[in-house]
Amino acid sequence: MKAKITLKDIARELEVSISTVSKALKNSEEISRDTKEKVQAFAKLYNYKPNNIAISLKNKRTKNIGVVIPDIVHHFFTTVIRGIEKYANARGYNVIVCLSEESFDKEVINMEMLANGSIDGFIMSLSSETQQKGDFNHLKEVTEQGIPVVLFDRITNEIDCDKVIIDDELGAYMATKKFIEQGKKNIALITTDDYLSVSKARTMGYIRALEESDLGVDESKVLKLPSMEMDEKSIKKFMDSQELDAVLCVNEIFAVYSMRLAQQKGLKIPEDISFIGFTDGLLSKYANPSLTVVSQHGERMGEVSAKMLIDQVESEEEEETYQTKILEPTLVIRDSIFH
Amino acid sequence: MKAKITLKDIARELEVSISTVSKALKNSEEISRDTKEKVQAFAKLYNYKPNNIAISLKNKRTKNIGVVIPDIVHHFFTTVIRGIEKYANARGYNVIVCLSEESFDKEVINMEMLANGSIDGFIMSLSSETQQKGDFNHLKEVTEQGIPVVLFDRITNEIDCDKVIIDDELGAYMATKKFIEQGKKNIALITTDDYLSVSKARTMGYIRALEESDLGVDESKVLKLPSMEMDEKSIKKFMDSQELDAVLCVNEIFAVYSMRLAQQKGLKIPEDISFIGFTDGLLSKYANPSLTVVSQHGERMGEVSAKMLIDQVESEEEEETYQTKILEPTLVIRDSIFH
DNA sequence: TATTAACACGAAACCGTTTTCGTGATGCAT
DNA sequence: ATGCATCACGAAAACGGTTTCGTGTTAATA
Structure with a gap:
């Protein structure tokens, strides 16, 4: 078992400082050509890859987005996830999927679990129990902490955030x-x-x-x-x-x-x-x-939601202006009606 | 927007050290009853929740598991995910879903992305392209790094790891x-x-x-x-x-x-x-x-896979003994054959 | 020769925790 | 009065990176 190699390991091996290694790998102007080549060659040889967690801690960005949906064994939600996943991945994000199974409590627990640093933002569709109860405090808390939220399909007007629905x-x-x-x-x-x-x-x-x-x-x-x-x-x-x-x-x-x-x-x-x-x-x-x-158009909905979320996550200024995108449904004509 | 509160904030506010706060919140014997009560009350009041990323970095455990599957718009995989998600969640784990879309390259990229600290282990089903190519180096690398892998349904014998299939x-x-x-x-x-x-x-x-x-x-x-x-x-x-x-x-x-x-x-x-x-x-x-x-029995398969993975993640000794669980399929009789 | 700028690098802080170890104060026994 | 636990807490290292700032060396300039 070869353990992962760290900056510290490289620094020790090459007898330079950690900062030098870090800069060399980023091709910093500060570092001499010689040193950079040495470091980069060594890093490549030992297949160095920076630790995501350390980077997340440093810049307070996880590059993860949390998706909380009521059910996954439902074609619509499945296609939405696929849309989210495709788009998010293309922008370097991973998708953490949590199922509320139509339960208010699970929805709350899942959100709390993810809200403590695990993700940069939420994409979600409310559980039926949540819509029935009309209790959206878990959403409020999260948005108040400055975590962006995009609601899709099953939404509520009580929360100020981006929304995506079809008409x-x-x-x-x-x-x-x-x-x-x-x-x-x-x-x-x-x-x-x-x-x-x-x-x-x-x-x-x-x-x-x-x-x-x-x-x-x-x-x-x-x-x-x-x-x-x-x-x-x-x-x-x-x-x-x-x-x-x-x-x-x-x-x-x-x-x-x-x-x-x-x-x-x-x-x-x-x-x-x-x-x-x-x-x-x-x-x-x-x-x-x-x-x-x-x-x-679930897949489209997923893409649009992901785009809205990531744009917000990456925007510097926190814009207090939220939009609701309304996608047009289309009729797919098949044999259960006259053509 | 109320920002998240940290140990440091509590320490400053209560004029004690960070270590004292940390210990007090864990109800350590070291700390006096008085101080503990003060700290815990303050933490509760400001809704303190430890930062998952920092904890992950500290104990090198993310409590995330990576699931890499070829397709999500396929009932079987969907039910497996549900099984994984349910079981993993019950044990305090989150599920990061990545889709390979039957592509070898995407499978590799996804695994590399996750293998740098984002997850504690993989549950995966091979893409058709991977099975076709017979190239499993990305799996080898990961297992050699000591990251546990559970393969389900679409497996290969070239990799030593736990496996779950139906017969x-x-x-x-x-x-x-x-x-x-x-x-x-x-x-x-x-x-x-x-x-x-x-x-x-x-x-x-x-x-x-x-x-x-x-x-x-x-x-x-x-x-x-x-x-x-x-x-x-x-x-x-x-x-x-x-x-x-x-x-x-x-x-x-x-x-x-x-x-x-x-x-x-x-x-x-x-x-x-x-x-x-x-x-x-x-x-x-x-x-x-x-x-x-x-x-x-996709859901069962998901549960079993998740159990095997988490058990391995949490086991101290790295056991070099892998098992293959074979689930029994059942015939669900409906009207397309004689009853 | 003295001054200074450029260069190449290292020290250290920081992100938010956990945990080990050290220490001042107190109380008790001798 | 002295020695010694015990208590309650703080300092500091560690996890693995990034980044700012300081500094010794060299070479160019006055």
Whole structure:
């Protein structure tokens, strides 16, 4: 086992001072050509690499960014992470991922763990429990300490920081309007409780599209599940209870599952009943029929979030001016609706 | 903005030395009751939290573990990460995720970045390019430096370290045998080139099951794709070229896609043709019909890997005895085969 | 020859902890 | 009064770097 070599080792071996070695490796003007060559050759030979921790301690920059998300086994979050990772890596940053698993306590613990010097900034999406409680003190504390935070997708207006979201209202509006244009009359919405910021916005888009049309809103055609967790029973009951010819779902799982229910009843998709979901994941692509979705562009969202965060981390002046980027959703047309 | 408070700040404020503060906060016997109370109260009031970086530098432990995987938008890896994250977090570790994106170079760069003090150990699954090249020097360097490594799923025998895999050979064997028991005669395999350790093992299991039966192996019934990337054309061509009544696929995407091809030809699943895939993801669960799969128990794999790594990191003696844990795969029966 | 600038390097502080060791003060026994 | 523990605390080194500033040597200049 060859242990890592340090500046001190090089200095001792070459009989110069640590400072000389440090400067020589940085090609400082101060050091003579001779010494520099000697030091650099020696360093290369023994594969010297500076210790990241020591550097972090010195310049109070870790080059790590903390990502706190509710769940990783969810296609949307996965793509966001990928976007963050790609962008951050390109700028020399590493990504520390923490999962809150939709729990407020875990979110708090994770943030506290990372806030003590481990990271330069946070990118996060709130857990459902946090959004439900409306308690954002952990975020406040962190921002007050001057640690930059970027909130994405599941955000709150109570915290002053950069934010990245897609226009969920618009996404749902576009989807619903599509149904209307295709002559659908009984358009349902399967969503979750309003405390989830995204669900609330989507519901609003659905309502706006219907109100702009002759159809109007029928409350009984809206199913609000308590969470994003799959709840087969409630969906089945809802789907069985009425005649529908179009269903908008707040995620792809709900959509694919309800498609199957419809098929079991002998309905033809999209002729008898059409479906649109949110999240452009594998499921939508490979479902049968393939599912039309509102794409949230997770990877893009990740990149944008990472850019905003790193720009802030690296900016000297602490700018008290935060922005909210709103990404446009797009409809990815597949076989679950008419082309 | 309230800046973080340090030991030095407390010391200055309370007019004691830094060492006294440090000891007082650790409830050292050395310090008088009075002083301890004073210091602890002050620390609490100003919400003192020790700086992780400084501690890392001091005791050469970061409490971070590096996870390097080829891809994150893949259900299996996602579940592994979740397993790692849960276990590691419970033991006070954070997880730094790096994606190699199946590239050898990125794998190397990521490892080098992390190996300079940022982490206490690695958990990784090799990129396909690395397995193809057979170049493992980056792993050798790291292990020679005394940094513990745990390899999972995509492993190599050229490196001495702990490993966690599932018995891929057995999984494919079980699946193929299932087909045979159900009277299937023309059993195909859609897999990838043998350089991927998992594909090779799965192919061997498939072959063993067939050889043990009366059927024997028919090379033309095996499709070897160049990588795990989806290649619709090749699969379509393969499926069209012959009469099959069962297909084993090396992942769930290939399986779901070929199911759809079969359905388009008017075949009934599972009566005319049955399917089994690897990876128990969302796709399998919500496909139509739902897909029978060989479950790799990713989350378990993640937990086991994390446990092995952390145990090694925390063990004083550097044990030169490495183990390979082989997890048993299980068949998750769904509607793509007879129940 | 005396002055001075340039050169090449080292000493030391610093980042925020932990930990070892030393020491002044106190109290007790002799 | 003297010796000796014990107590309560501080000084300083260490982790591995970066950076400022000081300094001895040499060579050029007056």
